[in-house]
Amino acid sequence: MDLKSNHSSPVLADPVPLSKSRLGLPSNMTPFSPAAAPYSSSGLYLQIPRRKVGKLDDVRANSWLDAMKASSPPRKKLNKDFISESQSDETDAAYRTWVMNHPSALTAFHQITAYARYKKIALFLDYDGTLSPIVDNPDHAFMSSAMRAAVKDVAKYFPTAIISGRSRSKVNEFVRLSELYYAGSHGMDIMGPIRESQSVDDHPDCIRTTDEQGKEVHLFQPASEFLPMINEVFDSLIDITKDIVGAKVENNKFCVSVHYRNVDEKMWEEVGKRVFGFMKDFPRLRVTHGRKVLEVRPIIDWNKGKAVEFLLESLGLSHRDDVLPIYVGDDRTDEDAFKVLRESSRGFGILVSTVPKETKAFYSLSDPSEVLEFLKSLVRWKKSVALQPEDYMTAI
Ligand SMILES: O=P(O)(O)OC[C@H]1O[C@H](O[C@H]2O[C@H](CO)[C@@H](O)[C@H](O)[C@H]2O)[C@H](O)[C@@H](O)[C@@H]1O
Secondary structure (H helix, E strand, O other), X not given: OOOOOOOOOOOOOOOOOOOHHHHOOOOOOOOOOOOOOOEOOOOOEOOOOHHHOOOOOOOOHHHHHHHHHOOOOOOHHHHHHHOOHHHHHHHHHHHHHHHHHOOEOOOOHHHHXXXXXXXXXXXXXXXXXXXXXXXXXHHHOOOOHHHHHHHHHHHHHOOEEEEOOOOHHHHHHHHOOOOOEEEEHHHOEEEEEOOOOHHHHOOOOEEEEEOOOOOEEEEEXXXXXXXXXXXXXXXXXXXXXOOOOOOEEEEOOOOEEEEXXXXXXXXXXXXXXXXXXXXXXXXXXXXXXXXXXEEEEEOOOOOHHHHHHHHHHHOOOOOOOOEXXXXXXXXXXXHHHHHHHHHHOOOEEEEEOOOOOOOOXXXXXOOHHHHHHHHHHHHHHHHHHHOOHHHHHHHO
C-alpha cells in the first residue's frame, strides 16, 4: 500500500465483485454476492424485510430519520415479546437465509482453518458489539473477563489489533491488554509497532513515540489538523442537545458520537434535526450512522479499512500470500474493513449480527458470546496444529 497517496480526498470507491480464485478459497467455500437477493436451498427467493437491512452508505439528510430508526437491531429476546408469531417466523426465515450466504464462522470453522493452515492469521477486532455487548450506557460497555482472557490468548498466537470508533485511550482502558495494537477514532489514531517500512515512516502524519510501557512505537494520526474543530463541535453538540433527555455526547478524540439510544423515540427526529442542522456549518466534517448513534468525523480518505492496511504494513504483513487477515466487527463502520479484505482478496470479514444485513463480510457470528467461542476455537486449533510436527514449521 502506498501510504503517501490518496490521503486527502474522501472518495469511496464502488465495490468490486469477489473473485473466488483470487481469494484462493477451498473449492467447497462458495463465494457470494452481497448485492444478490438471498435465496433458499430450494432456489426460491426470499425477501428480507427491508427494515432489517442496514444501508452501507452515509445517509443523505432527507433519509436520516429512517437511518436513525434502522441503525441498531432490536435485541432479539425483547423483540420476540412484541412481535407476532408469523412476524417472528418471517424474521427467523430471513435470518436463516442470510446465514446461508454468510455462514457462521463457528459452523464453518473447519473451512476457515483449512484455508489458514499454512498461513499466518492477523486478527482485527472491533470493540463495541463485538468484544462487549451493546449496553445502554456507553461508559459501561465492559468486556467480560472471559473475553479479555480469550483476546489475550489469541494475541499470543496471532498479531491482534483492536480497531474502534472510540478514542484510543478509552478502548485501551476497557481492554487493558498491552500485547495488542490499538486504533481509535475509526482508525484515525493508530499506535502500531516500529518497523523499518519506508511507506509508514515517511508518512507526514506518522511519528515515532513511546507507549505507556516505554516501548518505541509508531503513532499515526491522519486527522490531527481537525482536533481543534472536533473539540469545538463536541462542546457545541453538548450544548445543543442538553435539554434532550437521554442524549449523550461522547468525545472520541478525532470523532464525536451523539448517542440517542436512551432518548424517547418521539425525540429522535429532534436529535437528528439539531445535529444535521448544526453540522451544515462544518463542510469538512460528515455525520455517519452507528448503532443508535450519530458519528461526526472528518472528511478524509481514512477509515477502518485503511487502518487495517496501515497495520498490516506496520506489522510487515502486507503483500504476502501467506498472511490471512480476519476482521470481526458489528457495525457499518466495519464495512470499510470488510470491503478492503474482500476487494484485495486477502482475507475476510466476519459480521456480528443477530439480524440480516447487507454486508461485505464473508462469515457471520450472532453476538459477542459467539465471538468468544470463535477466539477460543482459534487458539485451540493453533495449539493442535503446533502439536503436529510436520505442520509446525510452516504454520508459525
Ligand atoms: O467501533 P466500535 O468499537 O464498535 O465503536 C462504535 C461506537 O461504540 C459505542 O457505542 C455503541 O455501543 C454503546 C455501548 O454498548 C451503546 O450504548 C451505543 O448505543 C452504541 O452505538 C461508543 O460509545 C461510540 O462512541 C462508538 O463510536
